[in-house]
Amino acid sequence: MAVSTRVPLLELSGVSKRFGAVQALTEVRFDVFAGEVVALVGDNGAGKSTLIKVISGIHPADAGQFRFEGRDVAIHGPQDSASLGIATVYQDLALCDNLDVVANLYLGREVGGRGPLGRMNETSMEQRSIDVLRRLSVKIPSVRTPVESLSGGQRQSVAVARSVLWKNKVVLLDEPTAALGVAQTHEVLELVKRLRDEGHGVVLISHNLVDVFEVADRITVLRLGRYVGTYSAATVGREQLVALMTGAVPGEAANGEMPAGALPPAPPAWRADSTGPSAGIPGEVGR
Amino acid sequence: MSTLANDPRLIAGEASFRGIVATYRRRISSGDVGQLPVIIGLVVIWSVFGIASGGTFFTPVNLVNLSLQMAAVGTIAVGVVFVLLLGEIDLTVGVMSGLAAGIMAVLNVQAGLPGPLAVLGGLVAGLLVGAFHGMWITRFRIPSFVVTLAGLIAWQGVLLFVLGSRGTINLRDPFITGLAGTFFTGIWAWVIGAGFVVYVGGTAYMQRRNRVAAGLSGGPTLLVWARTAISAAVVALAIVVLSQDRGLPLSLVLLVGLVVVMDFVARRTRFGRMVFAVGGNAEAARRAGIPVDRVRVAVFIMASTFAAWGGILAASRLLAVTQSSGSGDVLLNAIASAVIGGTSLFGGRGTAWAALLGILVIQSISNGMDLLSFEPAIKLTITGAVLLTAVTIDALARRGREQH
Numbered sequence: 001m002a003v004s005t006r007v008p009l010l011e012l013s014g015v016s017k018r019f020g021a022v023q024a025l026t027e028v029r030f031d032v033f034a035g036e037v038v039a040l041v042g043d044n045g046a047g048k049s050t051l052i053k054v055i056s057g058i059h060p061a062d063a064g065q066f067r068f069e070g071r072d073v074a075i076h077g078p079q080d081s082a083s084l085g086i087a088t089v090y091q092d093l094a095l096c097d098n099l100d101v102v103a104n105l106y107l108g109r110e111v112g113g114r115g116p117l118g119r120m121n122e123t124s125m126e127q128r129s130i131d132v133l134r135r136l137s138v139k140i141p142s143v144r145t146p147v148e149s150l151s152g153g154q155r156q157s158v159a160v161a162r163s164v165l166w167k168n169k170v171v172l173l174d175e176p177t178a179a180l181g182v183a184q185t186h187e188v189l190e191l192v193k194r195l196r197d198e199g200h201g202v203v204l205i206s207h208n209l210v211d212v213f214e215v216a217d218r219i220t221v222l223r224l225g226r227y228v229g230t231y232s233a234a235t236v237g238r239e240q241l242v243a244l245m246t247g248a249v250p251g252e253a254a255n256g257e258m259p260a261g262a263l264p265p266a267p268p269a270w271r272a273d274s275t276g277p278s279a280g281i282p283g284e285v286g287r
Numbered sequence: 288m289s290t291l292a293n294d295p296r297l298i299a300g301e302a303s304f305r306g307i308v309a310t311y312r313r314r315i316s317s318g319d320v321g322q323l324p325v326i327i328g329l330v331v332i333w334s335v336f337g338i339a340s341g342g343t344f345f346t347p348v349n350l351v352n353l354s355l356q357m358a359a360v361g362t363i364a365v366g367v368v369f370v371l372l373l374g375e376i377d378l379t380v381g382v383m384s385g386l387a388a389g390i391m392a393v394l395n396v397q398a399g400l401p402g403p404l405a406v407l408g409g410l411v412a413g414l415l416v417g418a419f420h421g422m423w424i425t426r427f428r429i430p431s432f433v434v435t436l437a438g439l440i441a442w443q444g445v446l447l448f449v450l451g452s453r454g455t456i457n458l459r460d461p462f463i464t465g466l467a468g469t470f471f472t473g474i475w476a477w478v479i480g481a482g483f484v485v486y487v488g489g490t491a492y493m494q495r496r497n498r499v500a501a502g503l504s505g506g507p508t509l510l511v512w513a514r515t516a517i518s519a520a521v522v523a524l525a526i527v528v529l530s531q532d533r534g535l536p537l538s539l540v541l542l543v544g545l546v547v548v549m550d551f552v553a554r555r556t557r558f559g560r561m562v563f564a565v566g567g568n569a570e571a572a573r574r575a576g577i578p579v580d581r582v583r584v585a586v587f588i589m590a591s592t593f594a595a596w597g598g599i600l601a602a603s604r605l606l607a608v609t610q611s612s613g614s615g616d617v618l619l620n621a622i623a624s625a626v627i628g629g630t631s632l633f634g635g636r637g638t639a640w641a642a643l644l645g646i647l648v649i650q651s652i653s654n655g656m657d658l659l660s661f662e663p664a665i666k667l668t669i670t671g672a673v674l675l676t677a678v679t680i681d682a683l684a685r686r687g688r689e690q691h
Contacts, residue, residue, distance in 0.1 A: 078576075090574065094574045094575070096563070096568045097635075098563060099567055103560060107564055108572075108575030108576040108577050109575075110557050113557060115557075117558055119556060120560065126503055127501055127502070
């Protein structure tokens with residue numbers, strides 16, 4: 001299938017966001033297709049987390065176009081994002097430690113009963129929790145364990161599992177492997193791959209380029225709130241990526257768009273490898 | 288096979304006595320001490336006072352007195368449990384109980400309203416005060432400690448204003464005095480007791496049956512029988528002893544009924560789940576779409592309304608409302624009951640039963656020390672020490688959890 005005929009699950013362009021005196025995002029674009037993992041990388045303050053919050057509706061954008069499955073949409077708040085089928089797993093987990101796994105998976109969307117004083121259907125919630133955790137191969141001692149007694153990787157897995165329990169199409173993961181050990185990181189990255197294989201569009205924010213190269217199909221680089229470029233993980237090198245993140249070399253978006261005083265656009269040799277969202281996407285071909 | 292029971296670390300599903308013991312031991316060692324310390328404490332306290340008083344503590348007349356003493360503050364403590372579950376505090380529950388009783392007394396005695404309407408007036412006052420606290424706390428983002436500290440002073444002033452120059456209002460309305468003055472004897476006491484046991488055993492049985500039917504681990508049948516048998520034994524013993532004196536007090540039945548209903552609300556309803564979620568991690572709750580501020584307001588309304596109801600029960604027992612109604616140790620005892628019963632001061636952990644167990648401990652100590660004619664100085668010191676012990680157990684258990 002020709003890549004150009006496919007419609008991205010989520011496509012943003014011209015997204016800008018200002019916090020007081022800080023221009024956090026300037027004319028950023030981004031897209032993710034179904035069944036792929038796009039990593040969002042950049043140095044501290046590049047605007048990765050801000051972009052995630054714009055998409056999830058926590059901090060709606062000041063300007064920009066949003067298209068979901070080819071339709072123009074608007075995201076003014078978390079409800080808009082959620083109703084489109086975009087789920088966000090936050091850096092700080094957003095789990096309730098005192099509640100068990102089932103309660104956390106269903107938090108805010110409990111099954112059964114009418115109104116706040118309706119009786120919840122615990123058996124149905126527990127059955128579905130077990131099903132989804134098994135489908136994603138998440139291993140925990142018991143779904144009735146309070147989340148606080150789980151390991152970091154298990155907790156992160158529960159948070160990720162919650163995002164796919166609701167037939168979401170796009171899953172945003174903000175630093176899912178930060179503060180995790182080697183085995184636990186592996187556990188979470190395997191989960192990310194399974195989400196992709198199930199046809200979700202996964203957006204991964206990470207500082208860890210090893211993780212990024214392990215799971216990402218494409219890598220979008222941001223720097224100082226601006227779009228630098230999108231590259232195929234199969235062809236871009238690690239040093240190239242670091243150079244793009246730090247601004248040592250300009251990205252594909254630099255042509256005529258660089259702020260005054262920046263380095264002149266002098267494409268180095270590897271520049272030919274890089275691909276933008278409008279060009280062919282090697283990582284996508286053949287899938 | 289539709290459970291995750293393959294994990295060797297999972298002992299919970301073991302349907303044997305050893306499995307139950309192992310699960311419970313693991314829970315305790317992981318910092319989930321639950322109700323165990325309070326039950327041990329209660330046994331110790333009863334033994335000490337039983338022996339020291341030469342058996343007077345266990346006489347039917349004293350145990351009926353103990354039940355009557357428990358009802359008012361126990362009712363207030365149920366509301367406090369919910370406030371603590373949120374990780375908040377309400378310092379006005381004491382004065383609110385006095386204020387509601389004062390309003391009820393004025394409506395009944397001075398305005399001539401019938402008893403039930405006067406009681407309703409007191410409850411509505413509690414509801415409005417709670418709504419005011421909740422909205423002030425959530426709207427202006429002021430800690431509940433500060434808002435209710437202001438309330439503690441202000442509502443005391445309002446009570447003095449309501450009671451006016453007379454200072455004391457005596458109650459004679461049969462409905463109002465009947466709340467604490469009604470006792471069930473003979474067949475009625477047994478019917479009520481049986482209803483309680485059927486509820487406890489029946490819910491345990493139904494829950495297990497539903498889980499097994501759904502292919503989930505239902506836990507041992509033994510546990511269902513044990514729960515039913517223990518509750519039947521406690522209820523039967525209580526009725527036998529209390530019937531030798533005046534009988535089963537209505538106010539105790541109302542307290543236990545409130546605890547049963549609120550336990551259901553806490554554990555089985557969406558609202559209860561929201562309360563636990565807000566107390567556990569308010570930001571996570573907000574992101575999950577839970578209306579955090581509305582939950583907070585609702586809980587403060589509950590706390591004030593239950594405080595009002597407790598104050599009405601206290602007035603009914605004392606047959607009067609005075610300027611000191613709801614002052615003194617009412618607030619301290621209500622909060623202490625909730626905490627001693629196993630409700631965490633840090634939010635997110637506790638059960639409605641904590642209020643009942645806690646007030647049983649607090650009131651047993653107070654009652655026992657009265658029987659032994661202790662000085663107030665000693666009484667206050669010991670009550671404070673018990674509270675400190677309970678809070679320390681909570682803090683240590685919390686540290687145990689964090690290490691895991």
